[in-house]
Amino acid sequence: MSIKRAIMDGFIWPVRVYYEDTDAGGVVYHAAYLRFMERARTEWLRELGFEQDTLREQGFLFAVKRIQVDFHRPARFNQLLRVHSAIGQLGRASMTFLQDIVSDGQCLCRGEVQVVCLDASGFRPVALPGALASTLKEELSRVG
Amino acid sequence: MSIKRAIMDGFIWPVRVYYEDTDAGGVVYHAAYLRFMERARTEWLRELGFEQDTLREQGFLFAVKRIQVDFHRPARFNQLLRVHSAIGQLGRASMTFLQDIVSDGQCLCRGEVQVVCLDASGFRPVALPGALASTLKEELSRVG
Amino acid sequence: MSIKRAIMDGFIWPVRVYYEDTDAGGVVYHAAYLRFMERARTEWLRELGFEQDTLREQGFLFAVKRIQVDFHRPARFNQLLRVHSAIGQLGRASMTFLQDIVSDGQCLCRGEVQVVCLDASGFRPVALPGALASTLKEELSRVG
Amino acid sequence: MSIKRAIMDGFIWPVRVYYEDTDAGGVVYHAAYLRFMERARTEWLRELGFEQDTLREQGFLFAVKRIQVDFHRPARFNQLLRVHSAIGQLGRASMTFLQDIVSDGQCLCRGEVQVVCLDASGFRPVALPGALASTLKEELSRVG
Numbered sequence: 001m002s003i004k005r006a007i008m009d010g011f012i013w014p015v016r017v018y019y020e021d022t023d024a025g026g027v028v029y030h031a032a033y034l035r036f037m038e039r040a041r042t043e044w045l046r047e048l049g050f051e052q053d054t055l056r057e058q059g060f061l062f063a064v065k066r067i068q069v070d071f072h073r074p075a076r077f078n079q080l081l082r083v084h085s086a087i088g089q090l091g092r093a094s095m096t097f098l099q100d101i102v103s104d105g106q107c108l109c110r111g112e113v114q115v116v117c118l119d120a121s122g123f124r125p126v127a128l129p130g131a132l133a134s135t136l137k138e139e140l141s142r143v144g
Numbered sequence: 145m146s147i148k149r150a151i152m153d154g155f156i157w158p159v160r161v162y163y164e165d166t167d168a169g170g171v172v173y174h175a176a177y178l179r180f181m182e183r184a185r186t187e188w189l190r191e192l193g194f195e196q197d198t199l200r201e202q203g204f205l206f207a208v209k210r211i212q213v214d215f216h217r218p219a220r221f222n223q224l225l226r227v228h229s230a231i232g233q234l235g236r237a238s239m240t241f242l243q244d245i246v247s248d249g250q251c252l253c254r255g256e257v258q259v260v261c262l263d264a265s266g267f268r269p270v271a272l273p274g275a276l277a278s279t280l281k282e283e284l285s286r287v288g
Numbered sequence: 289m290s291i292k293r294a295i296m297d298g299f300i301w302p303v304r305v306y307y308e309d310t311d312a313g314g315v316v317y318h319a320a321y322l323r324f325m326e327r328a329r330t331e332w333l334r335e336l337g338f339e340q341d342t343l344r345e346q347g348f349l350f351a352v353k354r355i356q357v358d359f360h361r362p363a364r365f366n367q368l369l370r371v372h373s374a375i376g377q378l379g380r381a382s383m384t385f386l387q388d389i390v391s392d393g394q395c396l397c398r399g400e401v402q403v404v405c406l407d408a409s410g411f412r413p414v415a416l417p418g419a420l421a422s423t424l425k426e427e428l429s430r431v432g
Numbered sequence: 433m434s435i436k437r438a439i440m441d442g443f444i445w446p447v448r449v450y451y452e453d454t455d456a457g458g459v460v461y462h463a464a465y466l467r468f469m470e471r472a473r474t475e476w477l478r479e480l481g482f483e484q485d486t487l488r489e490q491g492f493l494f495a496v497k498r499i500q501v502d503f504h505r506p507a508r509f510n511q512l513l514r515v516h517s518a519i520g521q522l523g524r525a526s527m528t529f530l531q532d533i534v535s536d537g538q539c540l541c542r543g544e545v546q547v548v549c550l551d552a553s554g555f556r557p558v559a560l561p562g563a564l565a566s567t568l569k570e571e572l573s574r575v576g
Contacts (some may be wrong), residue, residue, distance in 0.1 A: 312454035
């Protein structure tokens with residue numbers, strides 16, 4: 001699967017840049033992009049039918065295990081960004097998201113975020129809930 | 145008690161301004177001052193012998209009930225600020241902090257923050273732990 | 289003008305609560321509500337036809353001068369909130385917003401935020417741009 | 433150079449975890465570690481004699497170009513962390529920091545952060561200021 005194709009076919013979530021997201025360098029603060037990526041993951045799961053508060057009541061918690069982000073161009077105050085998200089890899093207890101933050105057709109930054117599924121009480125890795133695993137498998141094959 | 149006197153005699157906590165605290169206006173983002181004030185409250189309670197994670201295990205949680213902040217002058221990246229804190233009022237289940245953020249002898253902003261004590265399970269207001277109440281009473285009379 | 293009426297007739301902006309907005313107390317971090325209120329102000333000005341990056345190029349910058357927030361009930365992860373905003377007072381160089389954060393018909397917190405207009409170069413108070421002043425005047429009379 | 437050795441010999445900066453840094457999962461929010469790492473880089477440069485506001489006046493700005501972070505164990509509210517930092521690689525216009533966040537002798541997360549030097553006006557990559565380059569070269573050889 002090419003990363004580019006996955007991202008083009010993926011889930012798209014808009015994010016507006018407010019003052020809270022910028023720094024005195026005049027551009028978006030680097031850690032803010034991680035917040036944008038998480039919003040997009042949350043909204044994608046929601047669209048697929050999975051609410052994280054419900055999952056948590058069922059004993060499943062998600063934790064970021066690994067991130068890798070390349071910053072290409074800065075975003076600025078008031079810009080409307082789009083986060084393109086796709087599944088890059090799917091493990092038994094983890095999922096890796098490929099996420100591009102895009103504006104005017106340009107990729108501003110590209111992230112790869114591995115999220116691990118934990119049991120909410122013991123904080124130990126546990127297999128993804130069945131329904132979520134099969135839904136993401138479909139997403140993965142759809143873009144593959 | 146005059147606010148000015150309280151703040152001069154109060155607990156002082158240094159805060160350095162990093163990029164994370166600023167916005168594209170070139171100055172510290174207004175909500176960041178609230179974080180600075182909370183750090184100072186936490187450190188003051190610690191100096192007085194009260195660790196909030198221990199208090200929580202004992203069933204006490206603190207929640208901000210009311211804030212009022214006046215912004216006089218902006219702080220900038222890399223500045224070293226000092227948060228001056230004092231107790232303004234002490235209730236059975238609440239305490240009001242007076243907090244000045246100061247740089248080079250100038251008060252950049254002044255806040256009044258009412259914090260309420262809740263029982264950690266039911267989130268209902270509950271009397272301050274006895275030891276904390278008497279310690280703060282002393283602080284209040286010391287500066288009054 | 290009653291605050292209640294103003295807020296009911298005002299501009300409404302939805303805000304979803306993500307993990308980034310919460311703290312280990314299990315609820316939304318108090319300073320996060322200030323970010324939500326600023327997003328709503330920005331979007332309202334945008335709907336009225338005023339983009340803050342354009343205004344800044346024209347020499348006008350906005351700074352928060354004073355905030356007062358009462359916290360009634362906590363918001364939680366994954367909740368969908370609505371920020372109701374109205375103009376409470378209009379000065380020559382300042383505007384005061386009344387802002388309620390609402391969920392399921394309940395007001396979770398209520399803020400009063402005074403924003404001052406500065407000239408972007410010298411950071412000195414300056415009269416609101418004419419078009420903005422008259423637009424807000426209309427808003428004020430509409431809800432008064 | 434082994435990463436482990438570099439980090440052990442490197443610059444150490446303490447960071448206290450406040451409520452602002454945590455999320456409703458009960459632990460430190462993943463993006464908060466990036467803020468901690470930046471504080472440590474800023475303080476290290478300061479200790480080496482380089483103030484970023486002065487560098488900026490001289491025309492040099494730093495931007496994060498690439499980050500990679502592995503999260504091993506969660507940090508919690510009120511914990512005192514230490515950020516261990518070392519130089520991993522030094523380019524003409526960039527520097528790569530190796531940063532471990534440590535508590536009680538355990539590495540909670542490990543980051544590799546590439547920072548690029550830009551000219552403050554055009555935002556184009558530019559060679560590191562001479563004095564900074566030679567200072568970091570020394571640091572690099574010291575731990576190599």
